[in-house]
Amino acid sequence: MTTRLHDTLSGEVRQLEPLEPGHVRIYSCGPTVYGPTHIGNFRSFLFADLLVRYLRYRGLRVTWVMNITDIDDRIIANANAAGEQIGDLTERWLERFKADFAALRMTPPDVLPRATEHIDEMAAIIGRLLERGHAYRTDDGSIFFRISSWPAYGRLARLDPSQLQVGARVEADDYGKDDVRDFALWKGPKPGEPSWETPIGPGRPGWHIECSAMSMKHLGESFDIHTGGVDLIFPHHEDEIAQSEASTGKTFVRTWLHCDHLRLGGAKMARRVGNIARVSELLEAGISPRALRYALIAVNYRQALEYTDASLAAAAAAIERLDTLEATLDAYAEDRPDAPDLEGVLADARARFEAALDDDLNISAALAALFDLVRELNRRIAERSLSTADAGRALGSLRDLDRVLAILPDEAADLPPGAADLLSARGGARANRDWATSDRLRDELATLGVVVEDTPDGQRWKRSDPI
Numbered sequence: 001m002t003t004r005l006h007d008t009l010s011g012e013v014r015q016l017e018p019l020e021p022g023h024v025r026i027y028s029c030g031p032t033v034y035g036p037t038h039i040g041n042f043r044s045f046l047f048a049d050l051l052v053r054y055l056r057y058r059g060l061r062v063t064w065v066m067n068i069t070d071i072d073d074r075i076i077a078n079a080n081a082a083g084e085q086i087g088d089l090t091e092r093w094l095e096r097f098k099a100d101f102a103a104l105r106m107t108p109p110d111v112l113p114r115a116t117e118h119i120d121e122m123a124a125i126i127g128r129l130l131e132r133g134h135a136y137r138t139d140d141g142s143i144f145f146r147i148s149s150w151p152a153y154g155r156l157a158r159l160d161p162s163q164l165q166v167g168a169r170v171e172a173d174d175y176g177k178d179d180v181r182d183f184a185l186w187k188g189p190k191p192g193e194p195s196w197e198t199p200i201g202p203g204r205p206g207w208h209i210e211c212s213a214m215s216m217k218h219l220g221e222s223f224d225i226h227t228g229g230v231d232l233i234f235p236h237h238e239d240e241i242a243q244s245e246a247s248t249g250k251t252f253v254r255t256w257l258h259c260d261h262l263r264l265g266g267a268k269m270a271r272r273v274g275n276i277a278r279v280s281e282l283l284e285a286g287i288s289p290r291a292l293r294y295a296l297i298a299v300n301y302r303q304a305l306e307y308t309d310a311s312l313a314a315a316a317a318a319i320e321r322l323d324t325l326e327a328t329l330d331a332y333a334e335d336r337p338d339a340p341d342l343e344g345v346l347a348d349a350r351a352r353f354e355a356a357l358d359d360d361l362n363i364s365a366a367l368a369a370l371f372d373l374v375r376e377l378n379r380r381i382a383e384r385s386l387s388t389a390d391a392g393r394a395l396g397s398l399r400d401l402d403r404v405l406a407i408l409p410d411e412a413a414d415l416p417p418g419a420a421d422l423l424s425a426r427g428g429a430r431a432n433r434d435w436a437t438s439d440r441l442r443d444e445l446a447t448l449g450v451v452v453e454d455t456p457d458g459q460r461w462k463r464s465d466p467i
């Protein structure tokens with residue numbers, strides 16, 4: 001195992017050595033379900049998906065937990081504004097989130113815990129913090145973490161705690177507290193807000209405690225990797241470390257991974273669909289989910305991603321090249337001896353791909369290795385220098401690398417209902433030289449969004465994705 005990852009806390013690139021050999025435990029901060037999910041959030045989720053897929057491809061067991069924040073200030077405000085029950089609102093947006101991530105081929109996390117189902121665990125952590133003098137109550141029943149009790153506060157974000165002031169970067173709460181820097185663990189009951197009866201009193205959790213409770217419940221008090229966007233480093237992850245370690249006395253997380261921002265291309269975006277920033281709306285506008293996935297994973301996670309019409313078009317072109325190659329290899333037939341050097345070409349591509357991803361998930365170098373292979377295979381196809389078996393081996397290699405990328409078409413699954421039968425009937429018609437039936441079936445497939453081409457190797461098909 002040689003995967004190396006950049007840890008935000010230490011600032012070092014480190015070898016991944018799971019606490020339990022062969023089993024990596026990963027927690028990702030998930031969505032707050034009060035509205036449609038933005039592509040910037042999905043960039044961060046898909047980066048975690050790429051990590052999970054790659055570690056599994058490498059033969060590791062992975063337990064991946066992504067929380068669902070289903071109670072917070074914005075949820076309460078939106079539900080009150082809409083006159084809707086909080087549970088109905090969060091259920092609706094959670095279903096939409098699941099549909100978006102399925103469309104973008106995100107691996108379903110092993111656990112998708114919901115904050116409202118972990119109130120007991122949160123209260124238990126806060127109870128321990130009160131006992132140990134790291135937390136205190138205010139008159140309205142709220143409970144705050146005392147930052148002055150935790151000297152390591154600020155290490156993740158590289159902030160000097162004595163310099164922290166209330167302001168743009170520090171949450172200003174409405175509740176009275178001893179020190180402006182302190183953050184809310186628990187919010188006392190208020191009219192018009194949901195409240196839970198717990199051993200620490202009635203109220204509802206602060207946002208930060210949710211992630212400490214859900215991660216430690218499902219992964220243990222110490223676990224391997226915690227991911228999130230860079231905007232979560234402070235105060236969210238700083239607070240998670242303080243409250244978790246102050247309550248357990250153990251190291252909370254071994255490696256912190258943070259995904260950089262997605263920047264919308266501003267004026268450059270106005271022409272087509274680029275000014276849409278919500279996944280569901282992009283998909284409804286007809287953007288190919290595979291092209292969107294590609295656009296969101298194709299830039300190294302520690303670099304800002306400039307999301308523009310051009311980057312989306314480049315992603316669609318990359319997908320198109322892969323689809324064409326896959327369809328060509330699938331249909332390829334050439335009665336000739338196997339190419340003696342093909343195994344070496346495929347093994348080199350795989351080695352370059354793995355070396356790139358082992359290097360802190362360097363996706364751009366991994367994709368360069370993939371597209372060098374695409375170019376080489378296209379050259380050999382044009383020369384007809386592959387045998388039928390070679391084409392099958394090459395296709396097998398592409399599909400193997402795609403276990404990590406998830407951007408190739410799923411053969412049958414990607415065909416619209418009924419299209420597989422039409423394709424098969426059309427193959428039969430052509431074998432019988434029944435050109436009239438063959439043409440009619442081609443037109444029927446076109447109405448389903450499937451473009452059929454006839455090649456010397458037989459028919460091949462692809463989706464006519466709108467972009």
Ligand SMILES: [Zn+2]
Binds near residue numbers: 028029030211236
């Ligand atoms: Zn979180």
